[in-house]
Amino acid sequence: MIKRQAHNNCPVAAVAQLLSDTWTMLVIRDLLRGPQRFGTLCQSLEGISTRTLTNKLKRLSEAGIVVKQDSLYSLTAQGRKFARIIKAMAAYGEQYL
Amino acid sequence: MIKRQAHNNCPVAAVAQLLSDTWTMLVIRDLLRGPQRFGTLCQSLEGISTRTLTNKLKRLSEAGIVVKQDSLYSLTAQGRKFARIIKAMAAYGEQYL
DNA sequence: CAGGATCCCGCGGGATACTG
DNA sequence: CAGTATCCCGCGGGATCCTG
Helix, strand or coil: CCCCCCCCCCHHHHHHHHHCCCCHHHHHHHHCCCCECHHHHHHHCCCCCHHHHHHHHHHHHHCCCEEEECCEEEECHHHHCCHHHHHHHHHHHHHHC | CCCCCCCCCCHHHHHHHHHCCCCHHHHHHHHCCCCECHHHHHHHCCCCCHHHHHHHHHHHHHCCCEEEECCEEEECHHHHCCHHHHHHHHHHHHHHC
16 A cells, blocks of 8 residues: 655655656556456557566555456556546647657 | 657657656646745755756756746746646545555 | 566666855 | 765666476
């Protein structure tokens, strides 16, 4: 379970901390398409190593964002709420980057 | 100017790449309050080093998100569009973290 | 196919001291 | 006050090989 450590309970900081690496956000993006197997994710996330993917999925599971069932990873209800963030990012990226 | 390198033109990946570090998002969050001086930012971003803050501001300037004028950093019009992302993050963080 | 185990490298980033 | 310059450490993360 993620802790709000630094930055005194700022919710933005809490999310920032969760997303402050190269891959986490992209894993969520791909899981928004639906449940995925490890290997499928590994392909759609071109360039990620198995080691890293394992770590990200583990961390997201601990955060209550992802669940695994029968070799299939999906977003929890909570995780699906990430769609708003991803969409905002997509909109920004499309317009400016 | 940020490049869409890996992950074939995915706008989410582009933004993710911009935000994939500990501080960038928080710098933007603080600048959404209005123009700030270096020292002020350094305080509100508790724990950041001057070295790091310099780097983040430089990178955000190059990305067209921040401008400096008379020792005052502000968001560009483009940068202010980040508010949507930050708000989505804040909403998520408040609810789940 | 789904990962765990090792090895190793780069760089994000803190601490500290210094300059215009 | 607004940075710049060094030095240095940790860890994110790739490559490769191994296992159930």
